[in-house]
Amino acid sequence: MKIIIDAMGGDNAPFEIVKGALQGRERWGVDIVLTGDTTAILKALEQCGQTDLPKGVEIAHTTEQVTMDDEPSTVFRRKKDTSMGVGLTMLRDGKGDAMVSAGSTGALLTGATLLVKRVRGIRRAAMAPVIPTTTGSAVLIDCGANAECTPEYLMQFAYLGSFYAKRVLGIENPRVGLLNIGAEDGKGTALQKETLPLLRKAHQDGHLNFVGNIEAKEAIKGGCDVIVSDGFSGNVMLKTIEGVGSYAGSALKGIFKKNLLTKLAAVMVMPGLNSFKAKLDPNKVGGTAFIGISKPVIKAHGSSNAEAIENAIAQAKQFADSGMIADIEANIQLMKVEQE
């Protein structure tokens, strides 16, 4: 298994990316290709105590970078030798099994779509982070790649999310819910009203375990394993989770820092608090899978540190090992809305 890593993408590139790549290689037993400027990568390796290129690590030299100012739709035409674009091209050409980048989300998604391409028949690739729930976790698909969706996109997301939950997260017969503002039929916008019967039919035909409309609150309680949403509402949900998580974190910090007694209290509950915080920490979660692309692409958080990259590599490996892309290809006929 070989993972391609964009060494120049993200706020902490290249040092934290390279460091995380070394940790990931060690921990998960994968080979690594680092794309980017050779001098900068070698320097980062040296800072990690590696004077020679370690076994199982390659560098693919590139001279350019995708920046946050680059227009995603044109950058790969204008810049032919970016660490991100070259990595994606290598992935397409079979020179690696999965790709990880902490660079611009928009550029990575566009690049994955243009260079690696979607699975044939898939209308749109989706971003599918795994979010924490009271009882475990759930896949939220889409969370921002597609602000405007059709019922067919959402039906496809339901299948994609379901395969991901099953193959990558190991959830048997994942429960699929349609994010809505009430559980009853007739709730939501035209999009949800038109998607509901499509998912119900897929359930009746035995292709999906669809549990119906689900409210955000019930989803966080663990009411389903796959939350199907347009990218706009899904992004609002994801960012609200992050926001409230960070709000709760800072509120707790304030509570525990008040005086000597509360500081003592903090010591007593530290292990519990840390595991609670870890569940909401993007660095522990790793990255967000782009699903619907014909090869595994993982977007790591822009602010990823080495630990985040290490975890994103684990996720990339699981994705590549899972066989879920074969699942999509084998079931693509189910994911089409017939033209009437």
Add this chain to the structure above:
Amino acid sequence: MKIIIDAMGGDNAPFEIVKGALQGRERWGVDIVLTGDTTAILKALEQCGQTDLPKGVEIAHTTEQVTMDDEPSTVFRRKKDTSMGVGLTMLRDGKGDAMVSAGSTGALLTGATLLVKRVRGIRRAAMAPVIPTTTGSAVLIDCGANAECTPEYLMQFAYLGSFYAKRVLGIENPRVGLLNIGAEDGKGTALQKETLPLLRKAHQDGHLNFVGNIEAKEAIKGGCDVIVSDGFSGNVMLKTIEGVGSYAGSALKGIFKKNLLTKLAAVMVMPGLNSFKAKLDPNKVGGTAFIGISKPVIKAHGSSNAEAIENAIAQAKQFADSGMIADIEANIQLMKVEQE
């Protein structure tokens, strides 16, 4: 000041509603009209230790109730004598200054629109709860009344939310943000893209303090005082806050209940934890204002206890005292999108 209270609405009616009404009357110095079945209300009063009708408390006898099974759009035609419908009609006729109900949200909104009516020129009434932020609180408008919106609705919500933040919450020059999936121009769906220039123009003309697109995470950090949204995304945001809040609550409970030491820790940080929990507790917050209706209507949570009703009464009083409906009427010309 006289507040009309639907004594039969909500999961805990009539006892908790009547109890909360008595507490509210005492605490906020308002008169109360309880609408509903006289026998049931008198029994609840007796359970509160009141054998006679207390001073400043009236009963408006009604024989019917709006239930969760009633269709909001037809219930007030079919049932002419419900505690909710009679209350709204009394409000319209000036027999009270504001109305509080913990009954069906859909019915209350429809009833307020049909019976009390919107301010002339307002296209849609909106639900505008006050949500906690890291630095204080913010008005989220709309959060579910209107799943599908036009740019004009959103522009009106921006004004309505701004008046509410200023007059009811006492925020000088409230910062208005448009909920979006990124801060940059061009983010979001057609709705956000078309609303952005309308709000920008209102800002340039000095009518609104518009701070631009805002992501959910930044909004929760306190990036604005009024979060403008279609009802679908706004509802997703609100329910996610509730869900994560309750998740954090149960996680903390688990952490502190682990052993004797952690239970001791809980005692030390109890005051801080309680004030944190209060900020996320719907019973402390009171209710959600329906804004755009020509008189103040407050929807209390369906599961409201007496404390929640007491707080909703405070909110109803502030709303009625605030003069914000006069603000809307005086500025209605600004809130129209010119026909081209």
